[in-house]
Amino acid sequence: MKNKFYDYICQLQNTITQAFEAIDGKCQFKEDLWERKEGGGGRTRVIENGGVFEKGGVNVSAVHGPLAPAMQAYFKVGDVDFFACGLSLVMHPKSPMVPTVHANWRYFEMYDKAGTLVDSWFGGGLDLTPYYLFESDVTHFHEVCKTACDSHGPGLYQNYKKQCDDYFYNHHRNEARGVGGLFFDYLKITPEKNMKDWFNFVTEVADNFLTAYMPIVEQRKDLPYTENQRQWQEIRRGRYVEFNLVHDKGTLFGLKTNGRIESILMSLPPHVQWQYDHQPESDSAEAELLKVLKSPKNWCKQIY
Amino acid sequence: MKNKFYDYICQLQNTITQAFEAIDGKCQFKEDLWERKEGGGGRTRVIENGGVFEKGGVNVSAVHGPLAPAMQAYFKVGDVDFFACGLSLVMHPKSPMVPTVHANWRYFEMYDKAGTLVDSWFGGGLDLTPYYLFESDVTHFHEVCKTACDSHGPGLYQNYKKQCDDYFYNHHRNEARGVGGLFFDYLKITPEKNMKDWFNFVTEVADNFLTAYMPIVEQRKDLPYTENQRQWQEIRRGRYVEFNLVHDKGTLFGLKTNGRIESILMSLPPHVQWQYDHQPESDSAEAELLKVLKSPKNWCKQIY
Numbered sequence: 142m143k144n145k146f147y148d149y150i151c152q153l154q155n156t157i158t159q160a161f162e163a164i165d166g167k168c169q170f171k172e173d174l175w176e177r178k179e180g181g182g183g184r185t186r187v188i189e190n191g192g193v194f195e196k197g198g199v200n201v202s203a204v205h206g207p208l209a210p211a212m213q214a215y216f217k218v219g220d221v222d223f224f225a226c227g228l229s230l231v232m233h234p235k236s237p238m239v240p241t242v243h244a245n246w247r248y249f250e251m252y253d254k255a256g257t258l259v260d261s262w263f264g265g266g267l268d269l270t271p272y273y274l275f276e277s278d279v280t281h282f283h284e285v286c287k288t289a290c291d292s293h294g295p296g297l298y299q300n301y302k303k304q305c306d307d308y309f310y311n312h313h314r315n316e317a318r319g320v321g322g323l324f325f326d327y328l329k330i331t332p333e334k335n336m337k338d339w340f341n342f343v344t345e346v347a348d349n350f351l352t353a354y355m356p357i358v359e360q361r362k363d364l365p366y367t368e369n370q371r372q373w374q375e376i377r378r379g380r381y382v383e384f385n386l387v388h389d390k391g392t393l394f395g396l397k398t399n400g401r402i403e404s405i406l407m408s409l410p411p412h413v414q415w416q417y418d419h420q421p422e423s424d425s426a427e428a429e430l431l432k433v434l435k436s437p438k439n440w441c442k443q444i445y
Numbered sequence: 446m447k448n449k450f451y452d453y454i455c456q457l458q459n460t461i462t463q464a465f466e467a468i469d470g471k472c473q474f475k476e477d478l479w480e481r482k483e484g485g486g487g488r489t490r491v492i493e494n495g496g497v498f499e500k501g502g503v504n505v506s507a508v509h510g511p512l513a514p515a516m517q518a519y520f521k522v523g524d525v526d527f528f529a530c531g532l533s534l535v536m537h538p539k540s541p542m543v544p545t546v547h548a549n550w551r552y553f554e555m556y557d558k559a560g561t562l563v564d565s566w567f568g569g570g571l572d573l574t575p576y577y578l579f580e581s582d583v584t585h586f587h588e589v590c591k592t593a594c595d596s597h598g599p600g601l602y603q604n605y606k607k608q609c610d611d612y613f614y615n616h617h618r619n620e621a622r623g624v625g626g627l628f629f630d631y632l633k634i635t636p637e638k639n640m641k642d643w644f645n646f647v648t649e650v651a652d653n654f655l656t657a658y659m660p661i662v663e664q665r666k667d668l669p670y671t672e673n674q675r676q677w678q679e680i681r682r683g684r685y686v687e688f689n690l691v692h693d694k695g696t697l698f699g700l701k702t703n704g705r706i707e708s709i710l711m712s713l714p715p716h717v718q719w720q721y722d723h724q725p726e727s728d729s730a731e732a733e734l735l736k737v738l739k740s741p742k743n744w745c746k747q748i749y
Contacts, residue, residue, distance in 0.1 A: 313700040386690035396617040415713035
């Protein structure tokens with residue numbers, strides 16, 4: 142399974158970066174290969190100052206070795222070995238009319254010191270962070286998520302949509318980071334599903350990433366925008382930074398377990414502002430976005 | 446003691462904000478009074494888009510009530526009441542030639558449920574974060590810190606200078622946030638010092654804040670600078686954000702114990718950049734700064 146999933150994400154990295162380069166039209170991804178001293182490594186691809194994307198990265202990595210003490214405590218396990226691989230991406234468009242997107246799909250194995258597999262699971266998801274709200278874009282994104290989930294069982298979309306709303310939440314601001322999508326973790330063998338079933342589920346979600354996001358980029362990338370709208374985008378990007386540095390488990394574990402800093406913090410936006418106590422005018426488009434972030438809503442026409 | 450120290454910091458807030466307004470020449474601080482539901486409140490003063498200061502804040506607060514569970518765990522105490530007051534300031538100058546400065550002086554009391562004082566201490570310090578290194582500025586700042594410490598006992602400067610270097614450290618980057626200053630905490634009754642002695646020490650340090658920082662602002666504020674130097678400042682400000690959101694205990698406790706978000710995050714710089722894997726040219730002024738941040742050095746001519 143680990144080779145199968147790793148091959149899959151490497152192929153997916155090619156597909157996704159090619160699609161982003163094609164729509165960007167100006168810049169190409171720059172590739173960095175890196176190795177991890179304790180075992181494994183990765184292939185980081187970053188695009189900067191593009192025609193559409195101001196900054197973005199699409200990384201794959203496969204790392205292994207003894208599980209770090211901080212992670213042992215987190216997973217409540219003893220001194221085990223692990224293997225983890227995944228694809229992780231964040232794209233920050235230049236235009237405030239195009240939402241930022243984040244996605245991640247990963248597979249984890251744990252072994253006892255004799256090398257026997259003792260646990261394994263999939264995790265991941267995708268989510269959207271708009272600066273201006275085009276309801277039809279958000280509905281499209283969620284409909285694609287739902288369709289990808291539905292053939293794998295009833296209630297999956299609803300469950301993972303809620304987990305996404307719960308996870309990407311800036312508790313200190315009482316607002317969501319964005320308008321959500323899917324978030325799932327610890328997808329393990331159950332009476333209903335084996336690991337092959339979860340592989341099929343995760344890869345179906347990942348295969349639909351471009352279907353969910355690209356039509357939105359296509360439709361919004363050439364819209365005009367003002368300096369004030371750009372400023373609002375930079376202020377909202379500050380909230381993105383706050384989430385990633387204060388709340389995001391993946392980022393914090395990476396920073397605390399000697400991960401590759403530049404690949405982890407590649408998720409941070411290029412230009413960001415913090416103003417004191419910034420409040421949008423009431424009834425403005427900016428206030429409209431905040432209202433939706435205060436109480437995450439259902440975007441699909443039919444949930445059950 | 447609590448009234449005496451609170452009166453002191455309120456007066457100091459006036460002195461400091463007046464001095465900053467005088468040197469800024471363009472903008473004045475905007476004041477926000479706020480109350481804390483559980484008890485107490487504060488007076489936040491913020492300056493934005495000034496002639497010298499792009500963003501900065503000088504806050505006083507005095508809060509009290511039951512100690513939050515997260516803080517009980519941190520202090521390893523049971524269900525007690527507390528009183529805390531302090532002055533906290535961060536100034537982000539517009540010019541990359543002028544360093545950012547941070548300072549904080551605070552007093553803490555704890556009571557059992559009968560209202561009896563069971564513990565009390567002072568904490569605080571001041572530290573400098575330059576974007577370009579003028580060694581004479583850093584030496585001046587540290588000499589003023591040392592002089593303020595020296596009349597209160599041998600070894601204080603050396604001890605609190607080291608604690609400052611240790612505390613304001615971005616472990617995930619293996620570099621200091623800035624060039625340090627003083628950091629002290631849990632200044633409690635000892636055989637050598639009573640709380641009145643610590644009051645005298647802390648207020649002498651605080652009284653010397655303007656002596657330490659203002660001559661640097663005066664000397665560097667009108668230096669010319671380039672777009673590239675400004676960009677370097679914004680990238681370094683990213684490290685400031687990383688420290689405050691990932692490592693700073695004050696910020697994180699504030700965010701997790703329902704503090705006033707805008708007063709806590711007032712410390713974040715106005716315009717910030719993150720570039721992927723940014724490296725200054727070797728032997729440049731930017732590389733020179735990084736060298737000093739990698740291994741904090743002694744700035745005073747005579748330590749012992």
